[in-house]
Amino acid sequence: MTRIDAWTWAVRLFRTRSQAAEACRAGHVKINGASVKPAQPVVVGDRVGVVGDTSGRPGTLARIVRLEERTSVLRRTADDTDPYERVVVANADRLLIVTALADPPPRAGLVERTLVAAFVGGVTPVLCLTKTDLADAEEFTAQFRDLDVEIVQCGVHDPLGPVEEIVHNRVTALVGHSGVGKSTLVNRLVPDADRATGSVSGVGKGRHTSSQSVALPLPDGGWIIDTPGIRSFGLAHVSPDQVIEAFDDLRDVVADCPRGCTHMGPPADPECALDTLTGTSARRVTAVRQLLAALRTNHDWES
Numbered sequence: 001m002t003r004i005d006a007w008t009w010a011v012r013l014f015r016t017r018s019q020a021a022e023a024c025r026a027g028h029v030k031i032n033g034a035s036v037k038p039a040q041p042v043v044v045g046d047r048v049g050v051v052g053d054t055s056g057r058p059g060t061l062a063r064i065v066r067l068e069e070r071t072s073v074l075r076r077t078a079d080d081t082d083p084y085e086r087v088v089v090a091n092a093d094r095l096l097i098v099t100a101l102a103d104p105p106p107r108a109g110l111v112e113r114t115l116v117a118a119f120v121g122g123v124t125p126v127l128c129l130t131k132t133d134l135a136d137a138e139e140f141t142a143q144f145r146d147l148d149v150e151i152v153q154c155g156v157h158d159p160l161g162p163v164e165e166i167v168h169n170r171v172t173a174l175v176g177h178s179g180v181g182k183s184t185l186v187n188r189l190v191p192d193a194d195r196a197t198g199s200v201s202g203v204g205k206g207r208h209t210s211s212q213s214v215a216l217p218l219p220d221g222g223w224i225i226d227t228p229g230i231r232s233f234g235l236a237h238v239s240p241d242q243v244i245e246a247f248d249d250l251r252d253v254v255a256d257c258p259r260g261c262t263h264m265g266p267p268a269d270p271e272c273a274l275d276t277l278t279g280t281s282a283r284r285v286t287a288v289r290q291l292l293a294a295l296r297t298n299h300d301w302e303s
């Protein structure tokens, strides 16, 4: 699934990667063998089965009749109290959390919340810094060091090699605040993508240059998914235990925590088992608690 418009879904046919077709959704789709009709069952990145006219000729439509099981799901909710989960992208291997070092200023909270969604959704996050020509990266990146998240600089003046290596032969989604340079980066990675880019002056006034998620094939293999800018990342569906679960070295330790432990340490959780860890793991606990703290505080980053 490469693009979704009001009534049609664009699909790329698997056997011939270059062949595209339009498809419409059947009333019900089969997920894991069961016929269901969820509100928005098919998202960009989904693998679907289509029948009917798959020629891709103008005016023809195929029918989506099957949704393959997803290898990863990046979800968000509108805010932290909203029970309605929206899948942002399916089947991504990597999530590039695109963050400008200035204009708009980097928001640690938004990065932390996006990291949580990636860890919980089974997508490996990478912190991707843009506008490196406008500010120094050191101070901002220091706070993420103990999470072992890969950090790559990919401003317009930085060489493309490191980010090309990350996206090669993988499905990579880009997320981040509006105006950070997601589409600019996509245009560098896919020279004929021709994604519209915008000036940052409109940020905070509800203006987003990209309004749709689109998957584009990379020239050397793999897919890149450009998404519209976000102002916040609702995590109503995420519990502290799910975050801990994503870290191999912490997962087993919390089995010794008292019931209802929120793993924040004293004073809230004086008996949290994570406090028995030492060395690198202890530093990791501090970093993961930073994520848990971000899970509790959501902001709408207007600008």
Ligand SMILES: Nc1nc2c(ncn2[C@@H]2O[C@H](COP(=O)(O)OP(=O)(O)OP(=O)(O)O)[C@@H](O)[C@H]2O)c(=O)[nH]1
Residues within 6 Å of the ligand: 130, 131, 132, 133, 134, 154, 155, 156, 157, 176, 177, 178, 179, 180, 181, 182, 183, 184, 185, 196, 197, 198, 199, 200, 207, 208, 209, 210, 211, 227, 228, 229, 230
């Ligand atoms: N100085 C500088 N400007 C950049 C850099 N990367 C992107 N820009 C500029 O930032 C502006 C916004 O870039 P876009 O690529 O449209 O941002 P976006 O993240 O796709 O924004 P939305 O589609 O609204 O989410 C454009 O004017 C770009 O030229 C960079 O590394 N340095």
Ligand SMILES: [Mg+2]
Residues within 6 Å of the ligand: 182, 183, 184, 196, 197, 209, 210, 227, 228, 229
């Ligand atoms: Mg864009």
Ligand SMILES: [Zn+2]
Residues within 6 Å of the ligand: 254, 257, 258, 261, 262, 263, 264, 269, 271, 272, 273, 274
């Ligand atoms: Zn605990």
